[in-house]
Amino acid sequence: MEIEKYCQLIDFIEREVDGIKGEIEGIGNKKSLSFHNLALDHARSIVILINKNSQSSALALLRVLYESSIRGCWFKYCATQDQIESFIENDHLPKLKKLVKEVDEKMGFSGILDTIHNNDMSTLCSFTHSGVIQLSSNFNGKTYKNYYTTEQIEGALEFAVFYIRISFMEIISVASNRNVELVHSNFETHLTSALNGTKTVG
Template sequence: MKAVKEYRALVDLVRWIDDHTAGIELPADERSQIAVGCFDVALEHQAAIAHLYSVQLYGSMLALLRVLAESMVRGLWLHSCATDKELTAFKKGRLDKTFGTLIAEYENVLRTPDGVLSQFKSSAWTQLNSFTHTGFLQVTRRHKPGRVESNYSDEDLCHAMGAAGALGLITACQLITIAGRHTLVPVFEEKMSEYASPK
């Protein structure tokens, strides 16, 4: 099964990210701390996705992928785009922007409109919502002939773990950038290229 290989690659990647981000010194300003909190949550979700696969809790694993993406995108937007007023509103539990708007504003700052994150949203967002909010895609994968139980395709599981790996790499690269460890950026870019190669 390809999913088993994808799982092993994800576990190795989680360890690799931990090895390459452990002990980095991060800025103490409020904006950075809030963004780093988002990134840390995203990396925890990445590790949880690997663990949930290992214990065959596939529905929960797939549901968590959207949450990982949201954690990462919020961190990117809060660090690079949010005004002081928007940062204050976030601290009060308000973020009146859609996921698509956060991506668009972040990619505009980077001068890469319709970039990788927009493409990810365009290709995966409907499915992620269905898995997270117990929509049709999630429900239809709970049936086997004569039984109600997990019935996810190898392809579903591979895609989820591959996406979790890629999102985690983007997140970790942002952490090292915030930490000013720019010499590590090429190392992360090389790892991204390697991870995207067929396993």
């Protein structure tokens, strides 16, 4: 996904999320939306960092965006009351791989989330924890600067958008002052445009 298209998609999301009203019942659901809001916050931060030529820091946010989205889904669809209380009291959750597997099953992703996790987690960790991928992309043997390719950045943005979509849809689903079906439709139009490189209005 082109950076400009990613920015346009984030702008659309922020316009739709701004001023949302809705009744949220249950501590698990409230925590869920907090996590999804964190995911969108990380999504916006990626834009800011890339525009400041701080690609390494932008990519380091991919894992926390991903974890925030998965945790948001898990709290809504999977977590027991005991697990919710354990998190509140001890900041403890099951391992991420377990969360992913449970969310995949509960939300009907048919193994897609589990496959993505298995394929991409090591790369996400390298980005976040200053691993080999980060180091090799910041030094060419002579000079220290960002050497990420356009393909690397655009691939990372497509990964981010997969989970941004999940978190955005979860947030919009509680809105009482939005035409949820229309927002969903408009988002999919923007997303398709972004992935195909075409223009949209609005």
